[in-house]
């Protein structure tokens with residue numbers, strides 16, 4: 286059985302960097318979130334807001350045209366680039382130079398979007414966080430996984446993981462199969478769950494924060510934005526994954542005494558990120 290490294294406050298303090306007081310938005314990192322489709326613009330909106338609230342200096346989203354007014358209204362701080370299609374992403378092009386890209390929330394799995402993801406992966410060299418429908422598209426085109434840069438972070442929930450690596454019949458088999466996948470493709474896998482485990486080759490980390498309040502629509506989209514933000518701020522990918530998962534869970538622990546389980550939603554995760562950061566150094 287693999288020994289896990291528990292992600293507790295001691296582990297986090299080895300990795301967390303306080304921002305320099307002379308910093309400015311130009312060096313706090315520029316993140317790009319690619320996603321959204323008709324009816325699921327909320328997913329990319331949640332990711333983008335979480336990305337800003339996790340501290341990067343600039344956030345741009347790449348979305349279908351139908352999301353333009355929604356995003357510009359919902360989050361004035363976020364800059365918006367749109368596909369030439371109204372309801373889905375068909376061709377990913379941008380003239381910015383982000384330090385990190387998060388792709389997948391609300392993306393959908395239409396053939397045109399699958400082709401757009403393939404084209405993007407063939408040329409992308411920017412550090413990447415892949416979630417949700419981008420993972421589901423990779424599961425349908427497994428040979429495309431070899432196109433992602435080393436240390437790319439994948440953030441599947443159990444069903445997305447099963448689609449990617451196949452069924453497992455025990456927890457041990459699930460972890461061993463995920464370790465093999467991580468080593469074969471040189472990717473970091475955030476196995477979202479209760480608790481969340483992070484697989485980086487042979488090394489397994491187990492998160493110690495979070496609770497059932499996180500079982501709510503969009504909480505994974507929020508995590509994608511948080512991890513992408515930390516990569517954009519020059520955290521090593523493994524440390525971005527560890528810190529992002531820890532902070533994400535911490536928001537639920539902090540909010541629980543006031544909010545309980547049922548009424549805590551993804552927007553509350555975002556609203557509590559600041560308190561989670563402050564509690565790291567308490």
Ligand SMILES: NC(=O)C1=CN([C@@H]2O[C@H](COP(=O)(O)OP(=O)(O)OC[C@H]3O[C@@H](n4cnc5c(N)ncnc54)[C@H](OP(=O)(O)O)[C@@H]3O)[C@@H](O)[C@H]2O)[C@@H](O)CC1
Nearest residue numbers: 325326327328389390391392393417418442443444502503
């Ligand atoms: N506001 C928005 O715009 C939102 C947009 N969203 C976007 O929707 C897209 C689809 O993402 P998704 O995760 O909702 O659907 P999907 O990939 O089919 O997986 C769900 C199925 O998996 C299974 N399942 C088993 N265990 C599980 C577990 N622990 N956690 C989760 N699932 C588990 C279970 O199936 P079952 O086991 O019952 O067969 C369940 O029915 C994606 O792009 C996302 O970004 C959402 O984020 C929501 C808010």
Ligand SMILES: Nc1ncnc2c1ncn2[C@@H]1O[C@H](COP(=O)(O)OP(=O)(O)O)[C@@H](O)[C@H]1O
Nearest residue numbers: 442477478479496497499500502503504505506
């Ligand atoms: N019972 C639970 N305890 C702790 N964390 C949970 C629990 N249920 C869900 N989560 C967390 O909530 C998030 C759900 O992600 P995901 O299923 O991708 O949501 P969505 O796609 O709707 O955004 C993951 O980070 C997962 O670890």
Ligand SMILES: [Mg+2]
Nearest residue numbers: 417442505506
């Ligand atoms: Mg999800």
